[in-house]
């Protein structure tokens with residue numbers, strides 16, 4: 506083969522709009538809001554991404570194709586970048602062909618190109634979203650194993666560490682983009698072995714990532730549904746429960762309506 510995995514990876518990355526990693530100072534002066542939300546299936550993660558900004562002012566890196574159903578319903582004009590699923594979505598292509606979608610919906614397939622697009626168009630968009638980290642990690646892992654010729658084998662410890670580094674790097678790269686940024690992750694419940702307490706936190710392979718990724722965000726919220734009088738309501742919460750991996754910021758604390766635009770206002774105004 507001659508070319509090692511890392512070289513192949515770099516070759517693959519080449520050409521996709523390179524993204525400058527900003528310095529801490531620059532990052533602070535951008536005054537952009539970076540939020541992570543964690544939620545179980547059907548709690549409204551994809552809905553939140555789709556409505557993170559009006560119409561085509563939001564760009565979504567979508568690592569889970571089924572999310573397209575929710576996006577079409579909640580905001581059909583959202584710009585969607587498939588992350589790791591290359592099977593064409595026929596309805597989407599049809600819409601594109603018919604001019605029913607007014608922007609280039611397809612055009613990149615992975616995190617680099619998603620990041621490159623957001624960087625290039627940051628002045629025209631109000632928010633970018635990655636939906637979600639749990640699936641994106643799988644995409645990165647599968648890609649890594651594919652390139653190393655291992656198919657779907659379980660990675661070795663050494664490989665797993667490399668994959669972990671890569672996931673970390675990508676999340677940081679996306680976080681540092683000069684836009685308001687929303688990230689979702691699936692929620693899992695763990696029983697802590699020392700206390701038998703149940704804790705709800707992000708589902709991701711590797712303890713380091715589970716601890717470090719939340720630290721990269723301005724605030725971390727937990728999505729859930731509360732039973733209303735007639736129907737259940739989607740809500741987010743940024744503090745108030747010890748058993749949840751949340752992080753409040755400023756006025757963004759207890760129960761919040763699931764509306765990223767409002768969260769940005771709460772933090773920046």
Ligand SMILES: Nc1ncnc2c1ncn2[C@@H]1O[C@H](COP(=O)(O)OP(=O)(O)OP(=O)(O)O)[C@@H](O)[C@H]1O
Nearest residue numbers: 544545546547548549550551552553575578739763
């Ligand atoms: N804030 C909301 N207001 C109204 N409907 C909502 C809201 N949030 C979610 N929904 C609806 O609830 C359903 C599930 O939402 P969504 O697809 O966003 O969940 P999810 O967390 O992305 O689930 P999954 O883990 O399966 O991807 C969808 O039909 C969506 O339209």
Ligand SMILES: [Mg+2]
Nearest residue numbers: 550551569572
């Ligand atoms: Mg979803």
